[in-house]
Each structure stands twice: as C-alpha cells, then as structure tokens.
Amino acid sequence: MESVLACVIHEAENLSEISATIEDKELIAARLDALVSEAAKSRVAFIRRQLHGDAAEDLFQQWREQWGIPVFRENLVSISDFENGFMWRFRDHTTSWSDNQVAQEWFLTSLEAQTITQYEFWSCDNGPEECIDKVTGTYKQILEKLLAEGVYEVLISPVFTDEELKDYIEQYDEDEQDFSIEEVIEDYISQNPNFVT
Secondary structure, three states: OOOHHHHOOOOOOOHHHHOOOHHHHHHHHHHHHOOOOHHHHHHHHHHHHHHOOOOOHHHHHHHHHHHOOOOOHHHOOOHHHEEOOEEOEEEEEOOOOOOHHHHHHHHHHOOHHHHOOEEEEEEOOOOOOEEEEEEEOOHHHHHHHHHHOOOHHHHHOOOOOHHHHHHHHHHOOOOOOOOOHHHHHHHOHHHOOOOOO
8 A cells, every 4th residue: 555645745755855844744744634534644643643742552553544554573673663753763673584575575565664763674584583793874875785785675765766776787896796686677677666677
C-alpha cells in the first residue's frame, strides 16, 4: 500500500528535505488535514500528538497499514522508529529475522522511509539482538554510503534518478567490484522506476 504521505508530497519535493524541522512537519500535517480520508486525519493526529511528546502508539498500531507502513513479523518497524510523526530510523536486520528482506525492500521503495536520519545494522549472531553499526545522514546520503560499501540493493530506490543511475553504470569498475555491471543492472537498477533503458 502506498504511503498516505504520497497524497501531499509533490513530485518535485524531497521528503527528507521538507520534513527536517518541526515547522516542516506541521506543514505536512496541515496538508494532510485538508484531505478527506480517515487515514490522512489519523496521520495528522499521530503527527501532532508526537510533536507534543505523546508516543501515540494506539494510533500507530491502529492505522499504520492504512498509512502505508506494513506490519512485519518480529516487529522490524515499530513505534520506536518514529519521532515527531515521522520515521527517524530504520533497523536493518540480518537473515536471522524472517521478514528482513521484505522490510529492506519496503525501506528502499517507501516514501515513509525517506525521513530517516539513522540506519542501524542489527544482529543476533553473538547472542541477544544488538545494534552492531550505525550510518547517519539524510536518506539519500545513507543510501550513498551503503552503496559505497557494496550494498547494491539500494539502487532500487526511487531517490536515484535515471541520470544518476546511468552515471553509476558508466563509472562502475568491474575490477574493483564483486559483480559485473550486467548483474547489477539486472538484479537492482532495472527495478528502479526511474531507470529508462
């Protein structure tokens, strides 16, 4: 399901840039408030309650799916990942969690995730679950850092434009990478809705 935010974010706007401040978040809430849908009204209430210090977990649990935030097994995306009405962090889990790949794909393709400023790597390989690494920045900066580390999956994200994808293909050095550019295009870049062959 598409994010309810898609109804109020204009195509040329970058959500991570227009939701950076409290005032920006209030503006998005006002845009949502102008819509007629119950999903939009409940998201407005969630944003405003969180802006006033209330976690609003009841609203989150009741409405998250209508807002475009799936329920993953093992609570891979939870209320703790939201602050001031928007997602502030994504917790990437190892394959020890059954929904990790589904959650990862949602993260890379969802408008909701574009407000994060922290990406965490979680593992339970050494006992109880623990955060073993963090990457911070805007959503796009985080994806660029992950790509530099060889996480090609990020190339499916629509934050990368056709021009950026073609520049990446042109500059790709197969001698320095683990995969051929054909494999990267077939497995990842071709899934990006902005990529035009």
